[in-house]
Every structure is written in C-alpha cells, then in structure tokens.
Amino acid sequence: MSVPALPPSAAPSADPSWQRLSTRMIWVDLVQTVLSAVPAAVAIWVVGAEPGAGQIWPLIGLAVFGVLGAITDALRWTFTRYRVTATHVELKTGVIFRVHRSIQRDRIRSVDTEAKLRHRLGGLRVVKVGAGQQAAEGESAVALDALTAVDAHALRSRLLDPAQALAAAEPSDQPDQPPHEDPAVALDDRTTPLAVLARLQPRWVIHNMMNIWAYALALGVGWGAYWLLGSLGVDVAGFVGGLADWESLGWVATAAIALLAVTVFGVIGLALNFFAEYWNFQLARTRGPEGTLLQTRQGLFTTREVNRDENRIRGVQVSEPLLWRWMGTADTSVITTGLDMWSMSTPATILPRGPVTVAKRVATEVLGTDAPFATALAAHPPAALRRRLWWATTFSLGIALVLTWLALTGVLPYRAIWAAAALWPVSLGAALVAYRALGHAIVGPHLVTRSGLVSRSTTVVQRSAVSTIVIRESLLQRRLGLQSVSVTTAAGYGAYDTPDLDAGTSLAFAVRAAPGVLDPFLAAHPGTEPESVTQAPARR
Structure with missing residues (x-):
C-alpha cells in the first residue's frame, strides 16, 4: 500500500521529536489584536472628550480583551508541543499547570477539523483527535489549535489509516519495490465519499426561521446596536420616535408594531444564521x-x-x-x-x-433498513390517557390556586383567575396530543419507542446494545395498572423510556427489548415468554 508523504510537522518517524503548532497563529493573533482595538480607537476619535465619552469604556474593554486573548494564545503556542508516534498521539501544554495527554492510535475513533474565520484567513485548522470519550470536550480529547490546512489534512489521513501507522513503524526491507503512487492521488482516494446521503437544500431554511431564539436574537442585537450608536452620539430613540405619531396610535398598536418588527428582524437573523452555519453542508x-x-x-x-x-x-x-x-x-x-x-x-x-x-x-x-419507520407502532392503553388528563387537571388547578391567592392579597385583579379556566382546556388538549404520540414496537434487531409532547421523538435502538432494563411505576401508575420500561445503553443520552405500558405486558416487552438481560431474574415467572406481548391496536 502506498504511503503518502506528510509535512515534517505531521509525519511520525521512528524516533519522533516534539513539534510546535503552526507559527501562523502568532500572525493571526497580531491581526486580532489590531482589529479588537479599532472600535475603541474610532470611538475615541469620534467622541473625543465630550460628556458621553464615558460610554466608550466597554469598547476599551473589548480592546483589552482582544489583546489579552492574543497574549494567551501566544503563551499557549510557546508552551505547547505535540508528537505522533507509531503507537500514540501526545500533547503537552499548559503554562502554570502542565498537562500531558496521550491517545493510543489503535483507539482513535475520530479526527475532526474545525476552522473559525480567523483560522481560515490564516490557512489554519483545529484538529481534534478523539478516542470515543464521553466526557466533556477537552477533558480526554487531544485538540491541536492550530495546524496549517495541509498539515491538518495529512495528519487526519495518517491517523485514520492503521496501515499507514504500520508502514511508518516498520520500514520496508524490500528495496526493489515499485515506486509509490502519487501521494495526492492516494489522499484524494481515501477522502472521496463512498456515498453522499444528503446535501443542503436552500428550502430547508423555512424550517429554521422561527422559534423563541428569533426574539432573543432580535432583542440582543437590537440592544447592542442601540448602545453602540448611542456611544457614537446617534440619537436612536429620537429617530424611532419620529417615524410615527405613537401617542395617537395607542399602546396596543404600538406594541403590535414593535412585536412585528422584532419578529421580522429575528426571522431574518435566524435565516442568515442558518446559511452561515450550514453553508455547503x-x-x-x-x-x-x-x-x-x-x-x-x-x-x-x-x-x-x-x-x-x-x-x-x-x-x-x-x-x-x-x-x-x-x-x-x-x-x-x-x-x-x-x-x-x-x-x-x-x-x-x-x-x-x-x-x-x-x-x-x-x-x-x-x-x-426501513422496517423501524415502516412498521405501525402499538398504541398504549386508555389508562395512559387518563393519567395525562389527571396531571393536566392538577396543573390547571394549581395555577388557579396560585392566581386566587394573588387576587386575595391584592397583587392581581380577580379577573386574572379566568386565565386558569382558559388554561384547563388547553392542558387537556396537550394531554391528548401527548397520549397520541405514544407508541412502541420490536422490529427485528431494533427497539422502537415514541413519546413526547413538546418534541415527539421516535427512537430506534439496537436491542443488542441494551445493557440494563428498568421497570418502574409511580403510585398513580400502580392505581391505573401502568408501568414504564426504560432501556439503558452506553450511547447517546444513556437511557430511553417507553412510558405507560400496560402492567400485564410490560415485563414481556422488557424481555424482548433486551434479549438475555432479564433471564436470570425470571425464575419466579416461569410462564413469562418473550412472544407473549399483547399487541394493542396499531397507530401510525
């Protein structure tokens, strides 16, 4: 097998030496320092010593923050070393507290790359080497911030190809081998996708233009623009006040116009953010x-x-x-x-x-396989609906009691209690929606479960990956003849629930969901058979 040549900073050798990160990072930090100081310099030049000059202190703070960030990156570059051997990837870093991390090459599961705008302008990439850790980022992974784009690409290819590691560690003793193929051709062959499953469709932006973050984005950016323009002497409030006769419009129309403006601004912001985040996906x-x-x-x-x-x-x-x-x-x-x-x-x-x-x-x-999504899921018993209706009523009653207490103490007018009366039918409707979302099935090697009100989630889990089964029931569930089955696996969020199954079939469902896991505990139930799950009417 051909072995593509690597740049000196990325290629392991028989006795590899410790390497530095790219020196381009120093120049990128220098540019960052200059750019962070520009807003403060412009504000000082425009505002000068006028009474509003005190408002530019946040801009000065931004400049100081940028300078400190650049100094920190320079120190990190000075004290950071890494090397790639035939068996390990190692990283030494830290100024006050020295940290030495290493990952065995045969345990590497991912080599991801990332580049912020400042990295891209400098031709740099951040390489993150992971070994399947579940901990928070940075606690176990090795992150090289930053390498040149060529070095990063070549290092990723080297680390994800075990044959290359073997070739690097064991020099060939056959001098008459034919010359290797072009390294660029070999690299392109390994990075060519076997199959493209999806590409970005611009129409997907419709699904990402409206949520609660639209208002947070609009208010945050709007306040920032108001503060910045105000610090430069621009009367934003006077400009907005002159757009219309707000007093004659009244507060209802004014609030409606403000809500519409914030909504439109937020929707546009989310649309732009979507394309910035998923461009060329x-x-x-x-x-x-x-x-x-x-x-x-x-x-x-x-x-x-x-x-x-x-x-x-x-x-x-x-x-x-x-x-x-x-x-x-x-x-x-x-x-x-x-x-x-x-x-x-x-x-x-x-x-x-x-x-x-x-x-x-x-x-x-x-x-x-398409079987998990093509199979009709079994419906849950009517008792599951009654449980949700009970909780919806209890929630509405609790809100009514709180509003009544506030009305009696004079905090709110008595008519506010009607809000609880209006909330009750909404809660009952939500309970019905949540019940209709319930469903479960065993489809070949997969467990399929569906639940959720705010977000109806259809989860498909390999039955062979289930390590633990938990069957639980609350006091209300016990009275209604219900039980919930939770499967635990060393993946994802760890546990996935199938709530409110009929208590008479939940054990059989649990046995089928995790073959062999419950066998040692079924001695007291010799009649329990995995196939004895009673299927309720199917629901799509």
Whole structure:
C-alpha cells in the first residue's frame, strides 16, 4: 500500500521529536489584536472628550480583551508541543499547570477539523483527535489549535489509516519495490465519499426561521446596536420616535408594531444564521479506520468536519417539534458512543432541521433498513390517557390556586383567575396530543419507542446494545395498572423510556427489548415468554 508523504510537522518517524503548532497563529493573533482595538480607537476619535465619552469604556474593554486573548494564545503556542508516534498521539501544554495527554492510535475513533474565520484567513485548522470519550470536550480529547490546512489534512489521513501507522513503524526491507503512487492521488482516494446521503437544500431554511431564539436574537442585537450608536452620539430613540405619531396610535398598536418588527428582524437573523452555519453542508459515508464513518461538513465563516464511526452507532432518533409538526419538521441525530451529547456543537446531529421525509430517509440509510419507520407502532392503553388528563387537571388547578391567592392579597385583579379556566382546556388538549404520540414496537434487531409532547421523538435502538432494563411505576401508575420500561445503553443520552405500558405486558416487552438481560431474574415467572406481548391496536 502506498504511503503518502506528510509535512515534517505531521509525519511520525521512528524516533519522533516534539513539534510546535503552526507559527501562523502568532500572525493571526497580531491581526486580532489590531482589529479588537479599532472600535475603541474610532470611538475615541469620534467622541473625543465630550460628556458621553464615558460610554466608550466597554469598547476599551473589548480592546483589552482582544489583546489579552492574543497574549494567551501566544503563551499557549510557546508552551505547547505535540508528537505522533507509531503507537500514540501526545500533547503537552499548559503554562502554570502542565498537562500531558496521550491517545493510543489503535483507539482513535475520530479526527475532526474545525476552522473559525480567523483560522481560515490564516490557512489554519483545529484538529481534534478523539478516542470515543464521553466526557466533556477537552477533558480526554487531544485538540491541536492550530495546524496549517495541509498539515491538518495529512495528519487526519495518517491517523485514520492503521496501515499507514504500520508502514511508518516498520520500514520496508524490500528495496526493489515499485515506486509509490502519487501521494495526492492516494489522499484524494481515501477522502472521496463512498456515498453522499444528503446535501443542503436552500428550502430547508423555512424550517429554521422561527422559534423563541428569533426574539432573543432580535432583542440582543437590537440592544447592542442601540448602545453602540448611542456611544457614537446617534440619537436612536429620537429617530424611532419620529417615524410615527405613537401617542395617537395607542399602546396596543404600538406594541403590535414593535412585536412585528422584532419578529421580522429575528426571522431574518435566524435565516442568515442558518446559511452561515450550514453553508455547503454535506452528509456522506466515508472510509474509516475500522469500517466507515458518517461525515458532516458545513459552515460559511466557521467550517466544521465531524466524523462518526458507524461501528459505534447504536440507533437513531427523529424528533418532531410540536409547534412545527404541521410543516413536517424534524431533527435527526444518531445514538452513538464516544460523543458528548451535551456539547453545544451537537456532534450527534447529522442533519439540520428539515423535512421529516428527508429525516426518515437518512435514518433508514444509517440503519440499513426501513422496517423501524415502516412498521405501525402499538398504541398504549386508555389508562395512559387518563393519567395525562389527571396531571393536566392538577396543573390547571394549581395555577388557579396560585392566581386566587394573588387576587386575595391584592397583587392581581380577580379577573386574572379566568386565565386558569382558559388554561384547563388547553392542558387537556396537550394531554391528548401527548397520549397520541405514544407508541412502541420490536422490529427485528431494533427497539422502537415514541413519546413526547413538546418534541415527539421516535427512537430506534439496537436491542443488542441494551445493557440494563428498568421497570418502574409511580403510585398513580400502580392505581391505573401502568408501568414504564426504560432501556439503558452506553450511547447517546444513556437511557430511553417507553412510558405507560400496560402492567400485564410490560415485563414481556422488557424481555424482548433486551434479549438475555432479564433471564436470570425470571425464575419466579416461569410462564413469562418473550412472544407473549399483547399487541394493542396499531397507530401510525
């Protein structure tokens, strides 16, 4: 097998020496320092010593923050070393507290790359080497911030190809071998996708333009613009006040116009953010160290490449948010070991929010079968609906008691109690929606369970990956003859529930959900058979 040549900073040798990160980072930090000082310099030049000059102190703080960040990066570059041997990837870093991390090369499960705008302008990449850790990012992974794009690409190829590590560690003793093929050709061959599962469709922006974050974005950016323009002497309040006769319009019309303006601004902001985050998105199946990888590439200003080892994928989850279910909107993620599920970068998400038809098609490609999504799920007993109606009524009654107490103490007018009366039918409707979302099935090697009100999630888990079964019942469930079955696996969020099953069939369902897990505990129930699950009427 041919071995492509690597740059000196990325190629392991028989006795590798410690390498530095790219020196370009110093120049990038210098540019960052200058740019962070520009707003403060402009503000000082424009405002000068006028009475409002004190408002520029936040800009000065921004400049100081940028300078300190650049100094910190320079110190990190000075004290950081890494090396790649035939058996390990090692990193030494830290100024006051020295940290030495190492990952065995045969345990590497992912080599991801990321580049913020400042990295891309400097031709740099951040390389993150993971060994399937579930801890928070940075506690176990090795992150090299930053290498040149060529070094990063070559290092990723080297680490994800065990044959190259063997070739690097064992020099050939056959001098008459034919010359190696062109390294660039070999590198392109390994990075060529085996199959492209999805690419960004511009129409998906419709599914991402409206949520609660639209208002947070609009208010945050609006306040920032108001403060910045005010510090430069611009009378924003006077400008807005002169747009219309707000007193004659009244507070209702004024509030409606303000809400409309914030909504439009937030929707536009979310649309722009969607394209910036998912520009050039591609989900593909590529070659990996021990099989294949699910690889996503995306980003306009900050580019990210995340690889997920398909050997470690234990299932998929398709979630449909309640408010946008009428649009057929869904989120798609994989249930896999070795990814931090609580990371803000959501590495388990393999598709942007989009059509549920696309989500199920991609989930089918990942699973290798369409049976889990083509099979009708068994409905849950009517007692499950009664339980939800009971909780909806209790919640509405609790709100009514709180409003009554506030009215009696004079905090709120008595007419506010009617809000609880209006809330009750809404709560009952939500209970019905939550009940209709329930469903479960055993489909070949997979357990399928569906539940959720705010987000109806259909979860497909490999039965062979289930390590623990938990059957539980609350006091109310016991009175209604219900039980919940939870399966635990070393992947994803760890536990996935099938709530409110009939108590008479929950044990048989649990036995089938995890073959062999409950066998040692069934001696007292010799009549329990895995096939004895009573199927309720099917519901799509």
